[in-house]
Structure formats: C-alpha cells, structure tokens
Amino acid sequence: MNDKREMLLNQSMGKLFVSLALPGMAGMIVIGLYNLVDSIFVGQFVGPAAVSAVAMGYAVILVNQAILSLFATGASSLFSRAMGAGDQKTMDALLGNVFWPVALCSLVLTAITFSFAPGILFALGAREEILSLGIDYLRLLSLGFVFGAVGPALNFLIRAEGQMKTAMKIMALGTITNIILDPIFIKVLGMGMEGAALATIIGQSLFLLGDFAHFRSKQSSINLSRKSFRINWPLMPEIIRVGFSGMIMSLAVAIQLSILLSLSSSYSINSNIVMSTAFRIMSFFYIPIFGISYGLQPVLGANYGAGRFDRVREAFWYFGKVASAIAVGIWLFFQLFAPFILSWFITDGEIVAEGSRQFRLFLSSFLFYGLIAVFIMLFMALGKAGKGALLTLGRQLFFFIPLALLLPYMFGEIGLWLSYPLGDLCVVLFGMILVRSELKLLKRPHYAGQ
Known part of the structure; x- marks a missing residue:
C-alpha cells in the first residue's frame, strides 16, 4: 500500500494522468461498449426499431447502475481517503x-423487471414492434443484473487502489467476450434480441470473476479473508452518504432518458429511433470523459486524506484542462461526421439524413462535458455528497425537466432537441459557482473539510 500511497501523494500530475486517467478512460470505454455494441449489432442485423428497444432496456439498466453506484461510489471514496491516511x-x-447490498438489491430488481417488463416498456413509449423486441431483450437481460452490478461495483475498489490498468484489463475481458458473442448469437444462431442479452450476461459474468481473481492476488491492497465478506455496519452511513450522489446520477439519467424516449415517441417512430441513437452515442462518449475523473478520484481522495490541499487543487486543474480538451475534440467529431456516426446504428438512409441535424443539436453541449465530469468528481472524492448531488440533480432534473416540458410546447419538436444542451449549459454555470467556492476553501491554512 505504501508505494501506491506515495505515488498518489508525490508523483507529478502528468505521470499520474498517464498511469491513472488513461487506463481509466480505456476502462470506461470498455464498460460503455457493453450496451453500445448491442445497439450496433441489433441495428444492423435486426432493424432500426431494435435500437429503440435496446435504449429502453438501457433505462432499466441505469436503475441497476444506480444501485451499484450507491455503495461502490461511496466505498471507493472512503477507500482512497483511508489509503491516504x-x-x-x-x-x-x-x-x-x-x-452484499449490491447483489441483494440487484436480485430484487431482476424479479421486478422480469415480471413487469411489458408495462415498463409501454410506459417508456414502446409500441408494436419496439415493444415486442424490447420484451425479448429486457426479460433475459434482467436475469444477469446481479453480474452486471456486482462486477462493476467491485471494480470501483480496484480503481480506488490506483490500479487502473488492472481494472481496465478485467473490464476488457468481459467486453471482448460480449463483442465476439454478439454477432454469433444474434445473426449466426438466429437468436435476435435474446442473443444480444445472453452475450452481455456471459461477458458480465467473466467481469465478476476477474475482480475476484485480482482480490485473491498479491497485487491487491485488500487483505482478503472471510472477514472481508462481512458487512461492517459502522462504515455504511458514510458509504451511503457519499454514494448517494452517484446513485442519484444514474437514477436521474434513467428519468431523463425515459422522458426523452416518451416525448420523442409522441412525434414519430423515426424521431424516437434518432433520439435513442443520439442518447446512446452521447452516453458512450461521455463515459471516457468521466473515466478521466475516475482517474482523478484517488489522487483527490488520497491527498485530501493526507491534508495535501495544494495537491488537490493542482490535480483538479490539470485533469480538468485535459478532460475539457478531449471533450471539445469529440464535440467536433459529432458536428462534422453526424451522418457517418448515425449509420453505425441505422441502415435506413432516409432516417440518417433527416436525423443528422437533430443529432448535431442534441450533442451541441458536449464541449462542456470535461468540466461537468471533474466538477462532480471533486465533490464526490472529497466526501461532499450534498454538493455532488446538487450538480447531478441540476444536470439531469432541475434544469432539464422544465426545459423538456416547456420548449416543445413553445417550439414543437425542435424544442425537445434543444432542452438537453440548454440544461447542460445551466449546470455548467451553476457548477462554476460551487467549485469556485470550494477551491477558495482549500486555500485556507486551517481548512478541515468545512
């Protein structure tokens, strides 16, 4: 542990970025590929309606991610601060x-989703072909929710150790398996939507096995024993307090996606298909940006725990500048190559041509995503759950929902596509105010986490 602690407390930010953020980015890309490749393969082999069906299933997956985030985000923040101390x-x-909490809660979600899949999808706007395809996909996928939650949750602890490369390799094992099996199950074996779900479950199972293999190895900072599988109840309030903002983030995204899918369905099936695709692409490309912030988290947490507040500020600015530069580059890619990107998922040229303008508009705020990611992680890493939750809720709910309801009423369908980027702009301005105040506090000589 001492070597890792010394690295986080003393190594230059450039070296820390290379050793933590780059593997963090790669690892998060690997996670994002799980559902993205499902969308690509079903879009190519089943049809455009299948893309919407997978997106609606993703709204339920986000609830499962909220469960793991509640415990894993809080535990990883506590872990890195404990390492620093x-x-x-x-x-x-x-x-x-x-x-245990993640596994048990995921099993409950499995029972609910399997039993009420038709009603859940109908509420999200699924009708006719999309509804039928969605039921096939979601019911089978729900049987693997426990693997899809526990594997990523335990991987949070590996990242909190500062072992980003190990975490990435474990995630890659599951994702590569999923990518290989998707076309075999969907096309070759003719399993369609159920094939996509089964490939995901198998990949996630290997993900979980990889986590346990690490914890049993000498590389882990955790001294694994039977006691490791007991719940330490005195730690749970702090875990939940800090992890609350991570849980809210996933739940808020699920609500946000549900609103977008439901409202776009009221215009046309083509609008729903493009909205589903745009949201999935946005989510996938935002994941590596947030991966930078996960690389930042152990640096912030360890230095905060050690009282090195100057290093906390330095890390925030360094990682934030790089994340912003990458976000701007991705934004340019979206604006210049919108038809090409949509064609990965949609084989109908008419839908691609009509949807390119909407796609560009929807993703016009992506250049701010580097700032949003490091703003949120600053408060999560320092244990400031309230401020982290405010930013998260601001982005997904407080600004977005009023805009999503008001702008379509004023401007029609184009207002729906405008609501998302305008909500992002509002949260960036709000975040600047909160972060500026926190960084000022960190400059105080006797700052103690006020």
Whole structure:
C-alpha cells in the first residue's frame, strides 16, 4: 500500500494522468461498449426499431447502475481517503459493504423487471414492434443484473487502489467476450434480441470473476479473508452518504432518458429511433470523459486524506484542462461526421439524413462535458455528497425537466432537441459557482473539510 500511497501523494500530475486517467478512460470505454455494441449489432442485423428497444432496456439498466453506484461510489471514496491516511483496517472492511447490498438489491430488481417488463416498456413509449423486441431483450437481460452490478461495483475498489490498468484489463475481458458473442448469437444462431442479452450476461459474468481473481492476488491492497465478506455496519452511513450522489446520477439519467424516449415517441417512430441513437452515442462518449475523473478520484481522495490541499487543487486543474480538451475534440467529431456516426446504428438512409441535424443539436453541449465530469468528481472524492448531488440533480432534473416540458410546447419538436444542451449549459454555470467556492476553501491554512 505504501508505494501506491506515495505515488498518489508525490508523483507529478502528468505521470499520474498517464498511469491513472488513461487506463481509466480505456476502462470506461470498455464498460460503455457493453450496451453500445448491442445497439450496433441489433441495428444492423435486426432493424432500426431494435435500437429503440435496446435504449429502453438501457433505462432499466441505469436503475441497476444506480444501485451499484450507491455503495461502490461511496466505498471507493472512503477507500482512497483511508489509503491516504494509512488506514488498512478500513480498506480491508469495504469489500463486504459493496458485495452484499449490491447483489441483494440487484436480485430484487431482476424479479421486478422480469415480471413487469411489458408495462415498463409501454410506459417508456414502446409500441408494436419496439415493444415486442424490447420484451425479448429486457426479460433475459434482467436475469444477469446481479453480474452486471456486482462486477462493476467491485471494480470501483480496484480503481480506488490506483490500479487502473488492472481494472481496465478485467473490464476488457468481459467486453471482448460480449463483442465476439454478439454477432454469433444474434445473426449466426438466429437468436435476435435474446442473443444480444445472453452475450452481455456471459461477458458480465467473466467481469465478476476477474475482480475476484485480482482480490485473491498479491497485487491487491485488500487483505482478503472471510472477514472481508462481512458487512461492517459502522462504515455504511458514510458509504451511503457519499454514494448517494452517484446513485442519484444514474437514477436521474434513467428519468431523463425515459422522458426523452416518451416525448420523442409522441412525434414519430423515426424521431424516437434518432433520439435513442443520439442518447446512446452521447452516453458512450461521455463515459471516457468521466473515466478521466475516475482517474482523478484517488489522487483527490488520497491527498485530501493526507491534508495535501495544494495537491488537490493542482490535480483538479490539470485533469480538468485535459478532460475539457478531449471533450471539445469529440464535440467536433459529432458536428462534422453526424451522418457517418448515425449509420453505425441505422441502415435506413432516409432516417440518417433527416436525423443528422437533430443529432448535431442534441450533442451541441458536449464541449462542456470535461468540466461537468471533474466538477462532480471533486465533490464526490472529497466526501461532499450534498454538493455532488446538487450538480447531478441540476444536470439531469432541475434544469432539464422544465426545459423538456416547456420548449416543445413553445417550439414543437425542435424544442425537445434543444432542452438537453440548454440544461447542460445551466449546470455548467451553476457548477462554476460551487467549485469556485470550494477551491477558495482549500486555500485556507486551517481548512478541515468545512
């Protein structure tokens, strides 16, 4: 542990970025590929309606991610702060606090989703072909929710150790398996939507096995034993307090996606298909940006725990500048190559041509996403759950929902496409105010986490 702690406390930000953020980006890309490749393969082999069906299933997956985020985000923040303070006892106690709550809650979600899949999808705007395809996909996928939640949740602890490369390799194992099996199950074996779901479940199972293989190895900072699988109840309030903002983030995205799918369905099936595709692409490309912030999290947490507030500020600015530069580059890619990107998922040239303008408009705020990611992570890493939740809720709910309801009423369908980027702009301005205040506090000589 001492070598990792010293690295986080003393290594230059450039080296830390290379060793933590780049693997973090790659690892998050790997996670994002799970559902993205499902969308691509079903779009090419089943049809455009299948893309919307997978997107509606993704809204339920986000609820599963909210469950794992509640415990994994809080535990990883606590883990990195304990590492900075040299508290091995706390580090060893966190695995059980992640494993059991996530597994049990995911099993409950499986029972609900399998039983009520038709009603859930209908509420999201699914009708006729989209509804039929969505039921096939979601019911089978729900049987693997426990693997899809516990694997990523435990991987949070590996990233909190500062072992981003190991975390990325484990994630890659599951994703590559999924990518290989998708075309075989969907096309070759003729399983269609159920084939996409089964490939995902198998990949996620290998993900979980990879996590446990790491914790049993000498590379892990956790001293694994039977006690590791016990819930340490005194730690749970802090885990939930900090992880609340991570949970809210996923739930808010699920609500946001549900609103977008439902409202776009009221215009036309083509509008719904393009909205589903645009949201999936946005989510996938935002993931590596947020991966930078996950690389930033152990640096912030360890230095905060050690009282190195100057390094906290330095890390925030360094990682934030790089994340912003990458976000601007991705934004340019969206604006210049919209038809090409849409054609990955949609084989109907008419839908691609009509949807390119809407796609560009929807993703016009992506250049701010580097700032949004590091703003949120600053508060999560420092244990400032309230401010982190405010930013998260601001982005997904407080600004977006009023705009999504008001702008279509004023401007028609184009107002719906405008509501998302305008909501992002509002949260960036709000975030600047919160971050400026926090960075001022960190400059105080006797700052102690006020």
